[in-house]
Amino acid sequence: MRTHQLVLQWIEGQLSSGQLALGGRLPAERSLAEQLQVSRTSVREAIRVLEAMGVLRAGVGSGPEAGTVVIADPTAALGSALRLHVATSHLPVKDVVETRVLLESWAASRARPESPSLAEAARLLEEMDGCADTEEFLALDVRFHLALADAAGNAVVSAMMGSLREAIQEYAGRLTGNLPDWDATATRLRAEHRGILAAITDHDGSRAAQLVAEHIEGYYAEAGLGSGA
Amino acid sequence: MRTHQLVLQWIEGQLSSGQLALGGRLPAERSLAEQLQVSRTSVREAIRVLEAMGVLRAGVGSGPEAGTVVIADPTAALGSALRLHVATSHLPVKDVVETRVLLESWAASRARPESPSLAEAARLLEEMDGCADTEEFLALDVRFHLALADAAGNAVVSAMMGSLREAIQEYAGRLTGNLPDWDATATRLRAEHRGILAAITDHDGSRAAQLVAEHIEGYYAEAGLGSGA
DNA sequence: TTACTTGATGTGGTTGGACCACACGCCTAG
DNA sequence: CTAGGCGTGTGGTCCAACCACATCAAGTAA
Numbered sequence: 284m285r286t287h288q289l290v291l292q293w294i295e296g297q298l299s300s301g302q303l304a305l306g307g308r309l310p311a312e313r314s315l316a317e318q319l320q321v322s323r324t325s326v327r328e329a330i331r332v333l334e335a336m337g338v339l340r341a342g343v344g345s346g347p348e349a350g351t352v353v354i355a356d357p358t359a360a361l362g363s364a365l366r367l368h369v370a371t372s373h374l375p376v377k378d379v380v381e382t383r384v385l386l387e388s389w390a391a392s393r394a395r396p397e398s399p400s401l402a403e404a405a406r407l408l409e410e411m412d413g414c415a416d417t418e419e420f421l422a423l424d425v426r427f428h429l430a431l432a433d434a435a436g437n438a439v440v441s442a443m444m445g446s447l448r449e450a451i452q453e454y455a456g457r458l459t460g461n462l463p464d465w466d467a468t469a470t471r472l473r474a475e476h477r478g479i480l481a482a483i484t485d486h487d488g489s490r491a492a493q494l495v496a497e498h499i500e501g502y503y504a505e506a507g508l509g510s511g512a
Numbered sequence: 513m514r515t516h517q518l519v520l521q522w523i524e525g526q527l528s529s530g531q532l533a534l535g536g537r538l539p540a541e542r543s544l545a546e547q548l549q550v551s552r553t554s555v556r557e558a559i560r561v562l563e564a565m566g567v568l569r570a571g572v573g574s575g576p577e578a579g580t581v582v583i584a585d586p587t588a589a590l591g592s593a594l595r596l597h598v599a600t601s602h603l604p605v606k607d608v609v610e611t612r613v614l615l616e617s618w619a620a621s622r623a624r625p626e627s628p629s630l631a632e633a634a635r636l637l638e639e640m641d642g643c644a645d646t647e648e649f650l651a652l653d654v655r656f657h658l659a660l661a662d663a664a665g666n667a668v669v670s671a672m673m674g675s676l677r678e679a680i681q682e683y684a685g686r687l688t689g690n691l692p693d694w695d696a697t698a699t700r701l702r703a704e705h706r707g708i709l710a711a712i713t714d715h716d717g718s719r720a721a722q723l724v725a726e727h728i729e730g731y732y733a734e735a736g737l738g739s740g741a
Numbered sequence: 742t743t744a745c746t747t748g749a750t751g752t753g754g755t756t757g758g759a760c761c762a763c764a765c766g767c768c769t770a771g
Numbered sequence: 772c773t774a775g776g777c778g779t780g781t782g783g784t785c786c787a788a789c790c791a792c793a794t795c796a797a798g799t800a801a
Binding site: 287295298299304305324327328331332333335336337338353355357360361363364365367368370371372373374375378379381382385386389437438439440442443447 | 516530534556567584586589590592596597607615666672
């Protein structure tokens with residue numbers, strides 16, 4: 284057992300037992316090192332790992348915003364992990380897209396029409412109508428899909444969805460360059476978005492799932508998944 | 513930009529560009545520190561993060577087994593991340609189970625009957641028949657479900673499946689204590705496993721998916737998900 | 742010649758100490 | 772009462788050293 288893992292275990296124990304909760308502050312690095320009888324280096328290595336996992340956030344300076352506090356950002360952890368393994372070609376982009384279709388279809392079929400996330404999604408659609416910039420459009424698109432996922436009310440699915448999107452974001456961005464006519468594509472995407480939202484509002488979960496699957500697969504097909512990169 | 517993140521970027525770049533591939537060896541920590549003009553501490557922090565992500569493995573000593581080498585264990589990264597966030601009560605166990613049902617059902621419906629993973633799954637079932645120990649049975653059960661997931665041929669789904677299982681493994685272990693009659697449950701599980709496998713072999717994906725969903729939900733319902741913990 | 746011992750070498754693991762930049766909050770001078 | 776400076780505590784970074792471990796090569800004894 285390496286030293287920093289001992290620190291990891293201690294912190295995880297504090298989290299499990301509830302003695303360290305969301306928003307709580309970890310003891311200062313020097314203090315924690317002394318308390319656990321290890322070097323500050325080992326404490327820092329453990330904190331670094333938890334930071335990468337989206338569990339902690341380190342802040343310099345003094346005052347309420349400073350110090351190392353407990354956060355909850357599961358998407359960050361899953362996202363960077365997936366991105367790294369995609370980088371090693373161990374996780375094919377094809378599988379990532381396929382999984383995204385699976386999760387998003389499920390979320391669409393389960394989305395509750397009265398969810399506040401859907402109102403947010405509708406608002407994002409309005410914003411996308413008056414948006415000429417490609418990059419800004421894509422950023423709004425990401426938020427729209429995340430809002431749809433949130434509407435299903437499953438935090439794990441939402442986190443995984445977001446992480447999948449993050450993992451292939453750079454890849455997807457390159458794909459848009461393959462598109463023959465961006466304006467036409469954007470118009471089509473807007474229409475498809477509205478169709479999905481309407482299906483959910485109509486309590487037609489299976490139609491919504493079907494539309495989402497076609498929406499995602501259609502985009503990657505048009506942009507040339509498999510032919511490029 | 514913090515120093516260790518610079519190291520992270522450098523390594524990720526090496527991975528993306530293919531100059532560092534699976535099984536490849538990272539330069540020695542001291543050497544890499546000098547090369548990137550940073551301290552060994554920062555290099556170590558970056559390596560620690562990638563180790564937690566299942567991308568690297570550090571080995572002491574000398575020779576071919578030593579040094580820091582590139583591995584590919586996405587399940588480890590996703591698993592510990594999920595486990596930590598479950599520990600902070602940010603990801604409800606209910607959502608984890610629900611997601612597991614979703615992924616496993618999909619995998620069962622897509623499993624290719626001729627996949628070698630299915631042969632492995634069948635072998636595991638044989639082993640479970642002659643297994644009286646509860647803990648050993650559960651370990652084999654995990655491997656059985658992972659083999660089923662592998663048979664669908666989607667690495668991302670397999671990794672997520674395994675990580676979900678890992679994240680609630682301790683929780684599930686505690687649940688078995690709630691069971692009124694373990695022997696009866698084990699017998700039922702064995703029968704259900706065979707049913708699932710048969711459905712896949714018969715090319716009946718939808719029946720396999722249905723059986724898997726009932727199999728998982730039934731277990732957690734019997735063990736008292738929601739009533740306990 | 743063969744087999745064993747022994748040391749050199751190189752790896753990550755750990756430690757302590759030092760210094761920096763930063764941000765807050767008190768405390769003093771105006 | 773206000774405005775500025777400075778003390779204090781935080782994480783961020785670096786360095787130099789030492790340890791444990793595993794291998795490999797040279798040397799030695801059989």
